[in-house]
Amino acid sequence: MELNEYCKDIKHINKDIEMQAQKRFDNLIKPLGSLGKLEKIVCLYAGAKGTAEPANLDFPKRVIMLWQDEIMSEKPTNSPINILAKAAHGNVIMETVTSNREELVTAIEQGINATEHVILSGYGLIAPVTFGRYTVPSGWERLKECGWEEILYTLGSNICAAMVGSILCAAKHRTPIMLDGLASVLAAYIAGKICPEALEYCICSQITTERGQKNLAFSMGFTPVLRLHLAQGNGYGAALAFTLFDAGLKAYKEMKTFAETGVHDEVSEFAHSQQARSKS
Template sequence: MTFEEAINSIKELNIETMQKAQKRLDNLTKPLGSLGRLEEIVKQLAGITGELFPCVKNKKIVIMCADNGVVEEGVSSCPKSVTSSVTQNFLKGFTGVNVLSRHSRADIVVVDVGVDDDIDCPGVINRKIRKGTWNIMKGPAMTRNEAIKAIETGIEIVGKLKEKGVNLLGTGEMGVGNTTTSSAVASVLIGNDIGEMVGKGAGLTQKGLINKIEIIKNAIDINKPNPSDPIDVLAKVGGFDIAALTGCFLGAAAYRLPVMIDGFISATAALAAIKIKPECRNYILPSHGSAEPGNKKIMEALDMSPMLLLEMRLGEGSGAALAFHIIDAAVAAYNEMGTFGDAKIEQYKPLE
Protein backbone atom coordinates (compact mmCIF):
# COMPACT_ATOMS: atom_id res chain seq x y z
CA MET A 1 0.00 0.00 0.00
CA THR A 2 1.42 3.37 -1.01
CA PHE A 3 1.31 6.52 1.08
CA GLU A 4 -1.61 7.93 -0.92
CA GLU A 5 -3.50 4.63 -0.82
CA ALA A 6 -3.12 4.47 2.95
CA ILE A 7 -4.35 8.04 3.41
CA ASN A 8 -7.40 7.35 1.25
CA SER A 9 -8.15 4.10 3.14
CA ILE A 10 -8.49 5.71 6.56
CA LYS A 11 -12.15 5.92 7.57
CA GLU A 12 -14.13 6.90 10.65
CA LEU A 13 -14.72 4.43 13.48
CA ASN A 14 -17.63 1.97 13.34
CA ILE A 15 -20.18 3.93 15.38
CA GLU A 16 -22.81 1.19 15.29
CA THR A 17 -20.46 -1.32 16.91
CA MET A 18 -19.41 1.26 19.50
CA GLN A 19 -23.06 1.82 20.43
CA LYS A 20 -23.56 -1.92 20.84
CA ALA A 21 -20.43 -2.11 22.99
CA GLN A 22 -21.77 0.70 25.18
CA LYS A 23 -25.05 -1.17 25.58
CA ARG A 24 -23.17 -4.27 26.73
CA LEU A 25 -21.01 -2.22 29.12
CA ASP A 26 -24.14 -0.76 30.68
CA ASN A 27 -25.56 -4.26 31.11
CA LEU A 28 -22.55 -5.66 32.99
CA THR A 29 -22.88 -6.21 36.73
CA LYS A 30 -21.42 -2.89 37.87
CA PRO A 31 -22.52 0.70 38.38
CA LEU A 32 -22.79 2.60 35.10
CA GLY A 33 -19.39 3.84 33.92
CA SER A 34 -17.63 2.47 36.99
CA LEU A 35 -14.75 0.96 34.99
CA GLY A 36 -13.83 4.45 33.87
CA ARG A 37 -11.29 4.62 31.05
CA LEU A 38 -11.34 0.85 30.64
CA GLU A 39 -14.81 1.28 29.17
CA GLU A 40 -13.60 3.97 26.76
CA ILE A 41 -10.76 1.69 25.65
CA VAL A 42 -13.14 -1.16 24.86
CA LYS A 43 -15.47 1.10 22.91
CA GLN A 44 -12.55 2.45 20.91
CA LEU A 45 -11.35 -1.08 20.13
CA ALA A 46 -14.86 -2.02 19.01
CA GLY A 47 -15.02 1.03 16.77
CA ILE A 48 -11.61 0.34 15.27
CA THR A 49 -12.15 -3.34 14.54
CA GLY A 50 -15.90 -3.37 13.96
CA GLU A 51 -16.07 -6.35 16.33
CA LEU A 52 -18.42 -6.37 19.32
CA PHE A 53 -15.96 -8.59 21.21
CA PRO A 54 -12.49 -7.31 20.27
CA CYS A 55 -9.54 -9.68 20.53
CA VAL A 56 -6.07 -8.41 21.47
CA LYS A 57 -4.22 -11.68 21.97
CA ASN A 58 -1.81 -11.26 19.05
CA LYS A 59 0.31 -8.28 20.08
CA LYS A 60 3.42 -6.89 18.39
CA ILE A 61 5.70 -3.95 19.12
CA VAL A 62 7.35 -2.50 16.01
CA ILE A 63 10.75 -0.96 16.79
CA MET A 64 12.15 1.37 14.13
CA CYS A 65 15.93 1.81 14.37
CA ALA A 66 17.98 4.57 12.74
CA ASP A 67 20.90 6.92 13.29
CA ASN A 68 20.81 10.71 13.22
CA GLY A 69 23.51 12.89 11.69
CA VAL A 70 22.94 15.63 14.26
CA VAL A 71 24.71 13.46 16.85
CA GLU A 72 28.01 14.92 15.63
CA GLU A 73 26.91 18.20 17.28
CA GLY A 74 27.17 16.67 20.76
CA VAL A 75 23.43 16.47 21.48
CA SER A 76 23.64 13.05 23.14
CA SER A 77 25.64 11.54 25.98
CA CYS A 78 25.82 8.25 24.04
CA PRO A 79 28.11 7.50 21.09
CA LYS A 80 26.42 6.80 17.78
CA SER A 81 27.56 3.15 17.90
CA VAL A 82 24.98 2.47 20.63
CA THR A 83 22.21 2.48 18.01
CA SER A 84 23.69 -0.52 16.22
CA SER A 85 24.54 -2.34 19.46
CA VAL A 86 21.06 -2.02 20.95
CA THR A 87 19.39 -2.85 17.63
CA GLN A 88 21.23 -6.17 17.65
CA ASN A 89 20.67 -6.69 21.38
CA PHE A 90 16.91 -6.61 20.82
CA LEU A 91 17.35 -10.01 19.18
CA LYS A 92 19.27 -11.35 22.18
CA GLY A 93 16.29 -10.81 24.42
CA PHE A 94 17.71 -8.82 27.34
CA THR A 95 16.82 -5.18 26.67
CA GLY A 96 14.15 -3.35 28.63
CA VAL A 97 11.46 -3.82 26.00
CA ASN A 98 12.35 -7.51 25.65
CA VAL A 99 11.59 -8.16 29.30
CA LEU A 100 8.48 -6.00 29.49
CA SER A 101 7.02 -7.33 26.25
CA ARG A 102 7.52 -10.93 27.37
CA HIS A 103 5.50 -10.19 30.48
CA SER A 104 2.72 -8.66 28.41
CA ARG A 105 2.78 -11.63 25.99
CA ALA A 106 3.86 -9.48 23.05
CA ASP A 107 6.54 -10.03 20.43
CA ILE A 108 8.87 -7.38 19.06
CA VAL A 109 9.52 -6.63 15.40
CA VAL A 110 12.88 -4.92 14.82
CA VAL A 111 13.32 -2.88 11.65
CA ASP A 112 16.53 -1.20 10.46
CA VAL A 113 15.43 1.90 8.55
CA GLY A 114 18.69 3.81 8.83
CA VAL A 115 21.30 2.43 11.23
CA ASP A 116 24.78 3.65 10.33
CA ASP A 117 26.22 0.15 10.29
CA ASP A 118 26.00 -3.03 8.25
CA ILE A 119 23.77 -5.13 10.47
CA ASP A 120 23.86 -8.81 9.64
CA CYS A 121 21.62 -10.09 12.39
CA PRO A 122 18.93 -12.71 11.80
CA GLY A 123 15.61 -11.28 12.88
CA VAL A 124 16.35 -7.64 12.06
CA ILE A 125 14.24 -6.61 9.06
CA ASN A 126 16.40 -4.63 6.63
CA ARG A 127 14.55 -1.63 5.22
CA LYS A 128 17.51 0.75 5.41
CA ILE A 129 16.76 4.01 3.61
CA ARG A 130 20.32 5.18 4.11
CA LYS A 131 23.04 4.89 6.76
CA GLY A 132 21.74 7.63 9.01
CA THR A 133 20.29 11.03 8.23
CA TRP A 134 22.34 14.08 7.36
CA ASN A 135 23.22 16.58 10.06
CA ILE A 136 20.27 19.00 10.37
CA MET A 137 22.71 21.75 11.37
CA LYS A 138 24.05 21.62 7.82
CA GLY A 139 20.83 21.09 5.87
CA PRO A 140 17.80 18.79 5.64
CA ALA A 141 17.92 15.41 7.37
CA MET A 142 16.69 13.67 4.24
CA THR A 143 14.99 14.29 0.92
CA ARG A 144 11.20 14.44 0.69
CA ASN A 145 11.23 11.19 -1.30
CA GLU A 146 13.23 9.50 1.46
CA ALA A 147 10.72 10.71 4.05
CA ILE A 148 7.86 9.23 2.03
CA LYS A 149 9.83 6.01 1.54
CA ALA A 150 10.31 5.74 5.32
CA ILE A 151 6.60 6.37 5.89
CA GLU A 152 5.71 3.71 3.34
CA THR A 153 8.07 1.31 5.11
CA GLY A 154 5.99 1.72 8.27
CA ILE A 155 2.79 1.16 6.30
CA GLU A 156 4.27 -1.95 4.69
CA ILE A 157 5.36 -3.48 8.00
CA VAL A 158 1.91 -2.93 9.52
CA GLY A 159 0.24 -4.46 6.48
CA LYS A 160 2.32 -7.62 6.77
CA LEU A 161 1.54 -7.90 10.47
CA LYS A 162 -2.16 -7.50 9.74
CA GLU A 163 -1.92 -10.39 7.26
CA LYS A 164 -0.40 -12.52 10.03
CA GLY A 165 -3.37 -11.89 12.33
CA VAL A 166 -1.86 -9.25 14.61
CA ASN A 167 -4.65 -7.36 16.39
CA LEU A 168 -2.81 -4.89 18.65
CA LEU A 169 0.28 -2.85 17.80
CA GLY A 170 2.80 -1.01 19.92
CA THR A 171 5.43 1.37 18.60
CA GLY A 172 9.04 1.76 19.66
CA GLU A 173 12.36 3.07 18.40
CA MET A 174 16.10 3.07 18.82
CA GLY A 175 18.29 5.87 17.59
CA VAL A 176 20.90 7.94 19.39
CA GLY A 177 19.97 11.61 18.98
CA ASN A 178 16.30 11.02 18.30
CA THR A 179 15.04 13.12 21.20
CA THR A 180 16.73 16.03 19.40
CA THR A 181 14.98 15.35 16.11
CA SER A 182 11.69 14.66 17.89
CA SER A 183 11.93 17.96 19.75
CA ALA A 184 12.52 19.75 16.46
CA VAL A 185 9.63 18.06 14.65
CA ALA A 186 7.15 18.41 17.51
CA SER A 187 7.97 22.05 18.23
CA VAL A 188 7.42 22.97 14.58
CA LEU A 189 4.16 21.01 14.26
CA ILE A 190 2.73 22.34 17.53
CA GLY A 191 4.24 25.81 17.40
CA ASN A 192 5.73 25.61 20.88
CA ASP A 193 8.92 27.23 22.07
CA ILE A 194 11.88 24.86 21.78
CA GLY A 195 12.77 25.29 25.44
CA GLU A 196 9.41 23.79 26.45
CA MET A 197 9.97 20.68 24.36
CA VAL A 198 13.55 19.65 25.04
CA GLY A 199 14.69 17.28 27.79
CA LYS A 200 17.96 15.65 28.75
CA GLY A 201 17.30 12.54 26.69
CA ALA A 202 19.69 9.75 27.63
CA GLY A 203 21.30 11.82 30.39
CA LEU A 204 22.76 15.15 29.26
CA THR A 205 24.28 17.60 31.72
CA GLN A 206 22.70 21.05 32.11
CA LYS A 207 25.40 22.45 29.81
CA GLY A 208 24.62 19.72 27.30
CA LEU A 209 20.91 20.54 27.48
CA ILE A 210 21.56 24.21 26.72
CA ASN A 211 23.68 23.17 23.72
CA LYS A 212 20.91 20.82 22.55
CA ILE A 213 18.33 23.61 22.66
CA GLU A 214 20.58 25.93 20.65
CA ILE A 215 21.31 23.21 18.09
CA ILE A 216 17.58 22.60 17.54
CA LYS A 217 16.81 26.32 17.25
CA ASN A 218 19.59 26.75 14.71
CA ALA A 219 18.55 23.66 12.74
CA ILE A 220 15.00 24.99 12.42
CA ASP A 221 16.30 28.41 11.34
CA ILE A 222 18.59 26.81 8.76
CA ASN A 223 16.02 24.42 7.26
CA LYS A 224 12.81 26.45 7.65
CA PRO A 225 10.40 23.48 7.76
CA ASN A 226 6.80 24.28 6.77
CA PRO A 227 4.52 23.70 9.81
CA SER A 228 1.52 23.04 7.56
CA ASP A 229 3.38 20.28 5.67
CA PRO A 230 4.26 17.43 8.08
CA ILE A 231 6.27 15.57 5.45
CA ASP A 232 8.40 18.65 4.88
CA VAL A 233 8.98 18.88 8.63
CA LEU A 234 9.97 15.20 8.86
CA ALA A 235 12.31 15.53 5.89
CA LYS A 236 14.03 18.68 7.08
CA VAL A 237 14.48 18.12 10.83
CA GLY A 238 13.23 14.58 11.53
CA GLY A 239 14.69 11.10 11.38
CA PHE A 240 14.09 7.86 9.52
CA ASP A 241 12.78 6.26 12.71
CA ILE A 242 10.20 9.02 13.29
CA ALA A 243 9.07 8.94 9.65
CA ALA A 244 8.76 5.15 9.66
CA LEU A 245 6.73 5.26 12.89
CA THR A 246 4.53 7.90 11.30
CA GLY A 247 3.87 5.28 8.64
CA CYS A 248 3.04 2.73 11.33
CA PHE A 249 0.32 4.99 12.73
CA LEU A 250 -1.08 5.75 9.29
CA GLY A 251 -0.89 2.08 8.32
CA ALA A 252 -2.64 0.97 11.48
CA ALA A 253 -5.51 3.34 10.74
CA ALA A 254 -5.67 2.19 7.12
CA TYR A 255 -5.73 -1.48 8.15
CA ARG A 256 -8.07 -0.81 11.11
CA LEU A 257 -5.64 -1.92 13.81
CA PRO A 258 -5.42 -0.32 17.26
CA VAL A 259 -1.94 1.13 17.73
CA MET A 260 -0.29 2.38 20.89
CA ILE A 261 2.03 5.34 21.38
CA ASP A 262 5.11 4.65 23.50
CA GLY A 263 7.09 7.69 24.62
CA PHE A 264 8.25 11.02 23.24
CA ILE A 265 9.65 9.87 19.89
CA SER A 266 6.66 7.66 19.22
CA ALA A 267 4.30 10.48 20.26
CA THR A 268 6.04 12.80 17.80
CA ALA A 269 5.38 10.30 15.02
CA ALA A 270 1.73 10.03 16.10
CA LEU A 271 1.49 13.82 16.01
CA ALA A 272 2.88 13.87 12.47
CA ALA A 273 0.48 11.13 11.37
CA ILE A 274 -2.51 13.00 12.79
CA LYS A 275 -1.38 16.23 11.14
CA ILE A 276 -1.25 14.31 7.84
CA LYS A 277 -4.65 12.62 8.35
CA PRO A 278 -6.68 13.79 11.38
CA GLU A 279 -8.93 10.70 11.33
CA CYS A 280 -5.85 8.67 12.22
CA ARG A 281 -6.23 9.84 15.83
CA ASN A 282 -9.22 7.54 16.39
CA TYR A 283 -6.99 4.48 15.98
CA ILE A 284 -4.30 5.58 18.43
CA LEU A 285 -4.04 4.82 22.15
CA PRO A 286 -1.60 6.63 24.48
CA SER A 287 0.40 4.47 26.88
CA HIS A 288 2.48 6.40 29.42
CA GLY A 289 3.47 9.95 30.20
CA SER A 290 7.16 10.12 29.33
CA ALA A 291 9.49 12.13 31.56
CA GLU A 292 10.58 14.05 28.46
CA PRO A 293 8.85 17.47 28.68
CA GLY A 294 7.90 17.48 25.01
CA ASN A 295 5.74 14.41 25.49
CA LYS A 296 3.35 16.30 27.78
CA LYS A 297 3.04 19.08 25.22
CA ILE A 298 2.18 16.57 22.50
CA MET A 299 -0.43 14.86 24.68
CA GLU A 300 -2.00 18.26 25.34
CA ALA A 301 -1.97 19.14 21.63
CA LEU A 302 -3.64 15.82 20.76
CA ASP A 303 -6.07 16.02 23.72
CA MET A 304 -4.88 12.62 24.97
CA SER A 305 -4.27 11.41 28.52
CA PRO A 306 -1.64 8.72 29.18
CA MET A 307 -2.79 5.55 30.92
CA LEU A 308 0.32 5.41 33.11
CA LEU A 309 2.48 8.05 34.80
CA LEU A 310 5.75 6.39 35.78
CA GLU A 311 8.42 8.99 34.87
CA MET A 312 9.87 6.61 32.28
CA ARG A 313 12.08 7.75 29.40
CA LEU A 314 13.55 4.53 28.07
CA GLY A 315 11.79 4.38 24.72
CA GLU A 316 12.13 1.14 22.74
CA GLY A 317 8.38 0.49 23.11
CA SER A 318 8.73 -0.17 26.84
CA GLY A 319 5.76 1.99 27.85
CA ALA A 320 3.56 0.40 25.21
CA ALA A 321 4.48 -3.04 26.55
CA LEU A 322 3.42 -1.99 30.06
CA ALA A 323 0.16 -0.46 28.87
CA PHE A 324 -0.73 -3.67 27.03
CA HIS A 325 -1.63 -5.02 30.48
CA ILE A 326 -4.26 -2.28 30.79
CA ILE A 327 -5.70 -3.16 27.38
CA ASP A 328 -5.82 -6.84 28.33
CA ALA A 329 -7.64 -5.98 31.57
CA ALA A 330 -10.18 -3.80 29.77
CA VAL A 331 -10.99 -6.48 27.21
CA ALA A 332 -11.11 -9.26 29.83
CA ALA A 333 -13.53 -7.32 32.03
CA TYR A 334 -15.75 -6.53 29.06
CA ASN A 335 -15.72 -10.06 27.65
CA GLU A 336 -15.90 -12.05 30.88
CA MET A 337 -18.02 -10.11 33.35
CA GLY A 338 -21.58 -11.31 33.83
CA THR A 339 -24.64 -9.30 32.90
CA PHE A 340 -27.48 -8.22 35.17
CA GLY A 341 -29.52 -10.99 33.57
CA ASP A 342 -26.89 -13.57 34.50
CA ALA A 343 -26.87 -12.33 38.10
CA LYS A 344 -30.64 -11.90 38.29
CA ILE A 345 -30.18 -8.29 39.42
CA GLU A 346 -32.20 -5.34 38.22
CA GLN A 347 -30.14 -3.26 35.79
CA TYR A 348 -28.82 0.14 36.89
CA LYS A 349 -30.59 3.11 35.36
CA PRO A 350 -29.07 6.57 34.84
CA LEU A 351 -30.15 9.11 37.46
CA GLU A 352 -32.17 11.98 36.03
Protein backbone atom coordinates in the same frame (compact mmCIF):
# COMPACT_ATOMS: atom_id res chain seq x y z
CA MET B 1 3.62 5.15 -3.52
CA GLU B 2 1.23 8.11 -3.51
CA LEU B 3 0.31 8.71 0.13
CA ASN B 4 -2.95 10.56 -0.49
CA GLU B 5 -4.15 7.71 -2.67
CA TYR B 6 -3.05 5.14 -0.07
CA CYS B 7 -4.91 6.95 2.69
CA LYS B 8 -8.22 6.91 0.83
CA ASP B 9 -8.75 3.41 2.23
CA ILE B 10 -8.40 4.57 5.85
CA LYS B 11 -11.91 4.79 7.27
CA HIS B 12 -13.31 6.32 10.43
CA ILE B 13 -13.56 4.04 13.43
CA ASN B 14 -17.13 2.75 13.85
CA LYS B 15 -18.51 5.20 16.42
CA ASP B 16 -21.87 3.41 16.63
CA ILE B 17 -20.10 0.20 17.66
CA GLU B 18 -17.92 2.15 20.07
CA MET B 19 -21.05 3.54 21.73
CA GLN B 20 -22.62 0.08 21.86
CA ALA B 21 -19.54 -1.19 23.68
CA GLN B 22 -19.71 1.70 26.13
CA LYS B 23 -23.40 0.97 26.71
CA ARG B 24 -22.48 -2.60 27.62
CA PHE B 25 -19.86 -1.36 30.07
CA ASP B 26 -22.43 1.03 31.55
CA ASN B 27 -24.86 -1.83 32.15
CA LEU B 28 -22.41 -4.27 33.74
CA ILE B 29 -23.00 -4.99 37.41
CA LYS B 30 -20.52 -2.42 38.68
CA PRO B 31 -20.46 1.32 39.38
CA LEU B 32 -20.82 3.42 36.24
CA GLY B 33 -17.45 4.20 34.69
CA SER B 34 -15.54 2.39 37.43
CA LEU B 35 -13.05 0.83 35.01
CA GLY B 36 -12.04 4.25 33.74
CA LYS B 37 -9.59 4.24 30.85
CA LEU B 38 -9.84 0.47 30.53
CA GLU B 39 -13.35 1.01 29.21
CA LYS B 40 -12.18 3.59 26.69
CA ILE B 41 -9.46 1.43 25.15
CA VAL B 42 -11.75 -1.60 24.88
CA CYS B 43 -14.48 0.52 23.26
CA LEU B 44 -11.89 1.80 20.77
CA TYR B 45 -10.92 -1.79 20.02
CA ALA B 46 -14.57 -2.71 19.46
CA GLY B 47 -15.06 0.26 17.15
CA ALA B 48 -11.94 -0.66 15.18
CA LYS B 49 -13.06 -4.26 14.80
CA GLY B 50 -16.65 -3.36 13.97
CA THR B 51 -18.35 -5.46 16.65
CA ALA B 52 -19.44 -4.95 20.25
CA GLU B 53 -20.31 -8.63 20.72
CA PRO B 54 -18.06 -9.94 23.51
CA ALA B 55 -17.68 -13.37 21.94
CA ASN B 56 -16.38 -11.80 18.73
CA LEU B 57 -13.70 -9.69 20.39
CA ASP B 58 -10.65 -11.92 20.70
CA PHE B 59 -7.49 -11.08 22.60
CA PRO B 60 -5.32 -9.84 19.74
CA LYS B 61 -1.83 -11.03 19.01
CA ARG B 62 0.34 -8.04 19.86
CA VAL B 63 3.76 -6.81 18.77
CA ILE B 64 6.20 -4.07 19.63
CA MET B 65 7.89 -2.88 16.44
CA LEU B 66 11.22 -1.50 17.64
CA TRP B 67 12.50 0.85 14.95
CA GLN B 68 16.19 1.70 14.52
CA ASP B 69 18.40 3.16 11.80
CA GLU B 70 21.21 0.64 12.02
CA ILE B 71 21.24 -3.14 12.17
CA MET B 72 21.77 -4.56 15.64
CA SER B 73 23.95 -7.66 15.72
CA GLU B 74 21.42 -9.53 17.82
CA LYS B 75 18.10 -9.07 19.53
CA PRO B 76 18.59 -7.75 23.10
CA THR B 77 16.90 -10.74 24.74
CA ASN B 78 17.68 -9.69 28.31
CA SER B 79 16.60 -6.07 27.96
CA PRO B 80 13.55 -4.81 29.87
CA ILE B 81 11.50 -4.48 26.69
CA ASN B 82 11.76 -8.19 25.93
CA ILE B 83 11.00 -9.17 29.53
CA LEU B 84 7.98 -6.87 29.71
CA ALA B 85 6.70 -7.86 26.27
CA LYS B 86 6.91 -11.53 27.17
CA ALA B 87 4.98 -10.88 30.39
CA ALA B 88 2.29 -9.17 28.29
CA HIS B 89 2.13 -12.12 25.85
CA GLY B 90 3.65 -9.94 23.15
CA ASN B 91 6.57 -10.13 20.77
CA VAL B 92 9.30 -7.66 19.88
CA ILE B 93 10.31 -7.30 16.24
CA MET B 94 13.41 -5.30 15.33
CA GLU B 95 12.84 -3.08 12.29
CA THR B 96 15.65 -1.20 10.53
CA VAL B 97 15.13 1.92 8.43
CA THR B 98 17.45 1.68 5.44
CA SER B 99 16.75 5.09 3.89
CA ASN B 100 18.75 8.17 4.83
CA ARG B 101 17.46 11.42 6.30
CA GLU B 102 16.97 12.91 2.84
CA GLU B 103 14.60 10.10 1.90
CA LEU B 104 11.95 10.50 4.58
CA VAL B 105 9.01 9.69 2.29
CA THR B 106 10.81 6.46 1.39
CA ALA B 107 11.07 5.75 5.12
CA ILE B 108 7.29 6.19 5.43
CA GLU B 109 6.87 3.57 2.71
CA GLN B 110 9.25 1.24 4.57
CA GLY B 111 7.10 1.64 7.67
CA ILE B 112 3.97 0.84 5.67
CA ASN B 113 5.50 -2.25 4.08
CA ALA B 114 6.93 -3.63 7.32
CA THR B 115 3.65 -3.12 9.19
CA GLU B 116 1.67 -4.66 6.34
CA HIS B 117 3.79 -7.80 6.70
CA VAL B 118 3.30 -7.85 10.47
CA ILE B 119 -0.49 -7.46 10.25
CA LEU B 120 -0.81 -10.09 7.54
CA SER B 121 1.17 -12.38 9.87
CA GLY B 122 -1.72 -12.21 12.33
CA TYR B 123 -0.88 -9.33 14.68
CA GLY B 124 -3.86 -7.26 15.77
CA LEU B 125 -2.33 -4.72 18.16
CA ILE B 126 0.72 -2.74 17.03
CA ALA B 127 3.16 -0.59 19.04
CA PRO B 128 5.71 1.35 16.94
CA VAL B 129 8.53 2.48 19.26
CA THR B 130 12.21 3.39 19.25
CA PHE B 131 15.09 3.78 21.69
CA GLY B 132 16.23 7.20 22.88
CA ARG B 133 14.72 10.41 24.22
CA TYR B 134 13.12 12.84 21.81
CA THR B 135 12.28 16.53 22.16
CA VAL B 136 9.67 18.67 20.46
CA PRO B 137 11.37 20.71 17.70
CA SER B 138 12.14 24.35 18.49
CA GLY B 139 9.50 26.74 17.23
CA TRP B 140 6.84 24.05 17.56
CA GLU B 141 3.96 26.49 18.02
CA ARG B 142 4.63 27.79 14.52
CA LEU B 143 5.75 24.49 13.03
CA LYS B 144 2.71 22.49 14.14
CA GLU B 145 0.51 24.58 11.85
CA CYS B 146 2.63 23.70 8.80
CA GLY B 147 2.10 20.83 6.38
CA TRP B 148 3.23 17.34 7.28
CA GLU B 149 6.25 17.39 4.99
CA GLU B 150 7.71 20.52 6.55
CA ILE B 151 7.18 19.10 10.04
CA LEU B 152 8.78 15.80 9.09
CA TYR B 153 11.80 17.36 7.38
CA THR B 154 12.31 19.77 10.27
CA LEU B 155 12.26 16.82 12.64
CA GLY B 156 14.70 15.05 10.32
CA SER B 157 14.15 11.57 11.72
CA ASN B 158 13.89 8.63 9.36
CA ILE B 159 12.81 6.51 12.33
CA CYS B 160 9.89 8.84 13.04
CA ALA B 161 9.01 8.75 9.34
CA ALA B 162 8.90 4.94 9.39
CA MET B 163 6.62 5.10 12.43
CA VAL B 164 4.32 7.45 10.50
CA GLY B 165 4.01 4.74 7.86
CA SER B 166 3.40 2.12 10.53
CA ILE B 167 0.52 4.14 11.99
CA LEU B 168 -1.07 4.77 8.58
CA CYS B 169 -0.85 1.09 7.64
CA ALA B 170 -2.33 -0.09 10.93
CA ALA B 171 -5.23 2.35 10.60
CA LYS B 172 -5.86 1.17 7.04
CA HIS B 173 -6.20 -2.36 8.40
CA ARG B 174 -8.41 -1.17 11.30
CA THR B 175 -5.73 -2.29 13.75
CA PRO B 176 -5.30 -0.39 17.05
CA ILE B 177 -1.96 1.34 17.58
CA MET B 178 -0.34 1.62 21.03
CA LEU B 179 1.75 4.79 21.12
CA ASP B 180 4.67 4.98 23.54
CA GLY B 181 6.79 8.06 24.10
CA LEU B 182 7.31 11.33 22.29
CA ALA B 183 8.69 9.81 19.07
CA SER B 184 5.51 7.84 18.46
CA VAL B 185 3.27 10.77 19.45
CA LEU B 186 5.13 13.01 17.00
CA ALA B 187 4.71 10.30 14.37
CA ALA B 188 0.99 10.16 15.15
CA TYR B 189 0.74 13.95 14.84
CA ILE B 190 2.32 13.81 11.38
CA ALA B 191 0.16 10.82 10.40
CA GLY B 192 -2.87 12.82 11.49
CA LYS B 193 -1.79 15.67 9.22
CA ILE B 194 -1.70 13.22 6.32
CA CYS B 195 -4.92 11.42 7.29
CA PRO B 196 -6.88 12.60 10.37
CA GLU B 197 -8.85 9.33 10.55
CA ALA B 198 -5.65 7.48 11.46
CA LEU B 199 -5.59 9.10 14.90
CA GLU B 200 -8.86 7.39 15.81
CA TYR B 201 -7.01 4.06 16.03
CA CYS B 202 -4.31 5.33 18.41
CA ILE B 203 -4.05 4.65 22.14
CA CYS B 204 -1.47 6.61 24.14
CA SER B 205 0.10 4.13 26.55
CA GLN B 206 1.97 6.54 28.81
CA ILE B 207 3.29 9.99 29.57
CA THR B 208 7.09 9.93 29.74
CA THR B 209 9.40 12.57 31.20
CA GLU B 210 10.35 13.68 27.68
CA ARG B 211 9.89 17.43 27.37
CA GLY B 212 6.76 18.32 25.46
CA GLN B 213 5.20 14.88 25.21
CA LYS B 214 2.49 15.54 27.78
CA ASN B 215 1.28 18.77 26.18
CA LEU B 216 1.39 17.33 22.68
CA ALA B 217 -0.51 14.19 23.67
CA PHE B 218 -3.24 16.14 25.44
CA SER B 219 -3.52 18.64 22.58
CA MET B 220 -4.27 15.69 20.28
CA GLY B 221 -7.06 14.49 22.55
CA PHE B 222 -5.20 11.49 23.96
CA THR B 223 -5.74 10.37 27.54
CA PRO B 224 -2.64 8.31 28.42
CA VAL B 225 -3.22 5.06 30.25
CA LEU B 226 -0.13 5.25 32.48
CA ARG B 227 2.07 7.80 34.25
CA LEU B 228 5.12 5.96 35.53
CA HIS B 229 7.76 8.69 35.04
CA LEU B 230 9.60 6.54 32.51
CA ALA B 231 12.37 8.41 30.73
CA GLN B 232 11.50 7.46 27.15
CA GLY B 233 9.09 5.57 24.93
CA ASN B 234 11.12 2.49 24.14
CA GLY B 235 8.27 0.03 24.48
CA TYR B 236 8.09 -0.34 28.25
CA GLY B 237 4.86 1.65 28.48
CA ALA B 238 3.32 -0.16 25.52
CA ALA B 239 4.06 -3.58 27.02
CA LEU B 240 2.57 -2.57 30.37
CA ALA B 241 -0.48 -1.08 28.64
CA PHE B 242 -0.98 -4.38 26.80
CA THR B 243 -1.66 -6.03 30.17
CA LEU B 244 -4.21 -3.35 31.07
CA PHE B 245 -5.85 -3.76 27.67
CA ASP B 246 -6.22 -7.47 28.42
CA ALA B 247 -7.70 -6.71 31.84
CA GLY B 248 -10.29 -4.38 30.36
CA LEU B 249 -11.21 -6.81 27.59
CA LYS B 250 -11.46 -9.68 30.07
CA ALA B 251 -13.89 -7.65 32.18
CA TYR B 252 -15.91 -6.77 29.08
CA LYS B 253 -16.14 -10.39 27.96
CA GLU B 254 -16.66 -12.12 31.31
CA MET B 255 -18.69 -9.71 33.44
CA LYS B 256 -22.47 -9.79 33.12
CA THR B 257 -25.09 -7.11 32.72
CA PHE B 258 -28.16 -7.00 34.92
CA ALA B 259 -30.26 -8.35 32.06
CA GLU B 260 -27.84 -11.23 31.41
CA THR B 261 -28.11 -12.36 35.02
CA GLY B 262 -31.89 -12.08 34.99
CA VAL B 263 -31.91 -9.15 37.41
CA HIS B 264 -34.24 -6.52 36.07
CA ASP B 265 -34.91 -4.58 39.27
CA GLU B 266 -31.48 -3.02 39.63
CA VAL B 267 -29.98 -2.45 43.06
CA SER B 268 -30.37 1.30 43.42
CA GLU B 269 -26.73 2.08 44.23
CA PHE B 270 -25.59 0.33 41.03
CA ALA B 271 -28.53 1.32 38.82
CA HIS B 272 -27.37 2.81 35.55
CA SER B 273 -30.22 5.31 35.53
CA GLN B 274 -29.39 6.47 39.07
CA GLN B 275 -25.68 6.83 38.37
CA ALA B 276 -26.29 8.64 35.10
CA ARG B 277 -28.48 11.17 36.92
CA SER B 278 -25.86 11.70 39.63
CA LYS B 279 -23.18 12.47 37.00
CA SER B 280 -25.31 14.95 35.08
